[in-house]
Amino acid sequence: MLPSAMHSSETRQDAARLTFPAGFGWGAATSAYQIEGAAKEDGRGPSVWDVFSHEPGRVRNGDTGDVAADHYHRLGEDLDLMRDLGLTSYRFSIAWPRVLPTGRGAVNAKGLDFYQRLVDGLLKRGIAPVATLFHWDTPQALQDLGGWENRDCANWFADYAHTMFTALGDRVPTWLTLNEPKTVVDVGYTAGTHAPGKQDRQLANVVGHHLLLGHGLAVQALRGTAAKGRIGAALSLSPTYPADDTEAARRQAEIADGEENRRWLDPLFKGRYPQDWLAAQAPDAPVRTAIRDGDLAIISAQNDVLGVNYYGTTHVTGTGARVMLHPTSQATWQEISPDGLHDLLTRIKRDHGDIPLTITENGLPTTNPLKDTDRITFLRDHLTAAHRAIQDGVKLESYHLWSLLDNFEWAEGYTQRWGIVNVDFATQQRKRKASADWYRGVIAANGL
Ligand code: FCB
Numbered sequence: 001m002l003p004s005a006m007h008s009s010e011t012r013q014d015a016a017r018l019t020f021p022a023g024f025g026w027g028a029a030t031s032a033y034q035i036e037g038a039a040k041e042d043g044r045g046p047s048v049w050d051v052f053s054h055e056p057g058r059v060r061n062g063d064t065g066d067v068a069a070d071h072y073h074r075l076g077e078d079l080d081l082m083r084d085l086g087l088t089s090y091r092f093s094i095a096w097p098r099v100l101p102t103g104r105g106a107v108n109a110k111g112l113d114f115y116q117r118l119v120d121g122l123l124k125r126g127i128a129p130v131a132t133l134f135h136w137d138t139p140q141a142l143q144d145l146g147g148w149e150n151r152d153c154a155n156w157f158a159d160y161a162h163t164m165f166t167a168l169g170d171r172v173p174t175w176l177t178l179n180e181p182k183t184v185v186d187v188g189y190t191a192g193t194h195a196p197g198k199q200d201r202q203l204a205n206v207v208g209h210h211l212l213l214g215h216g217l218a219v220q221a222l223r224g225t226a227a228k229g230r231i232g233a234a235l236s237l238s239p240t241y242p243a244d245d246t247e248a249a250r251r252q253a254e255i256a257d258g259e260e261n262r263r264w265l266d267p268l269f270k271g272r273y274p275q276d277w278l279a280a281q282a283p284d285a286p287v288r289t290a291i292r293d294g295d296l297a298i299i300s301a302q303n304d305v306l307g308v309n310y311y312g313t314t315h316v317t318g319t320g321a322r323v324m325l326h327p328t329s330q331a332t333w334q335e336i337s338p339d340g341l342h343d344l345l346t347r348i349k350r351d352h353g354d355i356p357l358t359i360t361e362n363g364l365p366t367t368n369p370l371k372d373t374d375r376i377t378f379l380r381d382h383l384t385a386a387h388r389a390i391q392d393g394v395k396l397e398s399y400h401l402w403s404l405l406d407n408f409e410w411a412e413g414y415t416q417r418w419g420i421v422n423v424d425f426a427t428q429q430r431k432r433k434a435s436a437d438w439y440r441g442v443i444a445a446n447g448l
Contacts, residue, residue, distance in 0.1 A: 018387045019447040025128060025398025026443040027089030028082070028420065029361050031135035031179065033065045034407040036095060038072035042110035045101030047137035048147065049410075052195035063413025069405045070428045075117060077430070081421060082404065083125040085436060086443040090127050091307075091360055091400045092118065093135035093179065096160055103139030104156050112167055119171050130358070130400070131172045132234060133161050133218065135179040136188070136195065143196055148184070148207040148214070151290070158217035162225065169227025176307050176360065177218045180236040181211040182264060193411050205287035209295070212267050216298035223302075234307030234360040235264045239343045240314040243325060248318030255280070256316045269352040271300035306348070307360035309402075310382075313340035329364040330416055336364065338381035345389035345396060354395050359386065363402035365409070365416035375420065375435040383448055401439070405430065 033049045053064040071078055082090055096103060098111035115131075122129045134157065138147050147153055161177070187194040189204035198204075215233050222231050240256040242249030258277040266274050273291070281287055312335040315325045326337045345357065362382050366372040379401060390396050406419035414425055420436040423429070442448050 017448065018384060019445075020387065021390065022446070024446065025089035025358070025400075026439075026446075027087055027091055027128075027130065027398055027400035028085075028404035029091035029400040029402050030071070030404050030407065031093040031132065032095035032098070033068070033135070033137045034403075034409070035069040035071040035405055036098075037065065037067040037070045039064075039066045041072065042098075042114075043101055043108040044095065044111055045097035045103070045108075046140040047095065047097045048140055048143045048195035049137050051140050051143075052197055055197070058193075058197065059411050060413040060415050063408065063415075065408040067425075068408045069423050069425075071405070072114065074428065075114070075121065078405070079118075079121040079125060079127075081430060081432075082122075082127055085420075085432075085440050087127050088443070089130055089358075089398050089400065090122055090404075091130040091132065091176070093132035093137075094164060095137050096134065096157075097137065097139040097141075099163065100139065100160055102141035104142070104159065107163060112163075115164075115168065119168055123171060128174070129168075129172050130174045130176065130360070130398075131164070131168065132176040132179050132360075133157070133164060134177065134214075136184060138196075147196060148210045149203055151210055151213070154210050154214035154217050157214035158221045161218035162221040165222050165225040165227040169222070169225050169229065172227070173229045174305060174358070175222065175227075175229050175231040176234045177215040177231065178211055179234045179307075179360075180309055181208055181215075181233070182236050182260070184208075184211060202286050205281065205285065206290045208263075209287055209290045212264075212299045213295055215268075216295070216301060219301060219303065220298065230304035230356075232303045232305035232307060232355075233264075233268060234309055235268075236309040236311070236361075237261050237265075237344055237348075238310075238312060238314045239340045239347065240316065243315040243317045243323045246318050249316065252316040252318060252320040255320065256314055256322075260314055265348070265352065267296055267299045268303050268306075269300065269355070271296045303355065305356045305358060305397075306352075307358050308344065308348070309361035310341050310344060310359060311362070311364075313337040330367065331365050331412075334364060336378065338385040341382055342385040342389050342392075345386065345394045346392055349392075349394050357394065357396045358398045358400070359396065360400050361402040362399070363418050365418050367417070369417075369422050370431060370433050372420075372433045372435045375433070376438045379435060379439065379442075380448060383442070387447075 185208040192199040242253040262274040406417040406423040409416040
């Protein structure tokens, strides 16, 4: 080796104090409704979020995803942006009603073509596509039939999934069925502040089961095609802790863990709902009849991979009240704790074995348009925690920060900026924030 080459490789290693495993996937995540716009173009049908965001009072400032970050029209530019950052993985979602405008039936060729171009464009730039099938945008035509409240929705979803596996299965290495079913249940159906805006806990739990069933049927559908990729779900998980050193708080933390984590993890990986969670449901709770014989076998059949969305921890008092013991962000539900990520990843290994993991979301909103040093600190701390988990034997394969671009943050509209790339929504101009340049360096060094 030439001395100069040796020197440069040494500096590289020195520069990266924490080196990630060779081939570690460095990514960013987005979702269709939050960035695509083109809500009525090329035959796209409405989703529950189109309808919901147009209802007065639902979204801050009356914002909608009609235009969002206009990604549908700026695909080439955004792909180049990803390439320039050095991304090796990109997690996006497919808008079900763009491909199937009424959720079922004939495929909308122009809608499907967009995702063909996206996947081909990623591969051409050496970026691995991670495709999410459902990031909350249920076709409104199916919602009119009850949406996920209707057990049939699980089959409609599997049929749509089958369409996508057939179209893109030769090129997509990783599929994710659902994004955060918990948020649909808790925010869309209990708090009612997300689409479809219902406030019915009993119905919410039924929806939760049907979502899991849809996941299982989609996994089955993949196995029935020539698709080569792996498949799993993306869950929002939050380690729960007692807020004080009392027996009551410890008990409440265990109950909260059932709701936050085990209620989703156990059906997928153990083929059963947690005993304590089930026991807490009333004898006549509709979810009990929604869970039919054989469902859990379908739900748990061979998950190849698990997507982890991690935003922070949950602390509860002896009365079960949530308290914040760590800093928050503009997203006031967020309790920032990098150590929680290490706890979570090692706990998944402990409870469910060596399932390959990918962090599918992790991030925070910041207010400085370009100098987002607070985001750099957040990302550095969380990557350090993730690295520690890898050293402890966790099979973490990749990391996707949330998010590539500033985007439509659901009920918060455009008031929260989660991107490493600033979007001027008046001109749609993209500008890299400080965190984007920092992340680029991390990727180049395969570490920090
Ligand atoms: C997650 C969502 C994602 C984004 C982030 C901030 O719950 O999956 O779409 O809104 O929160």
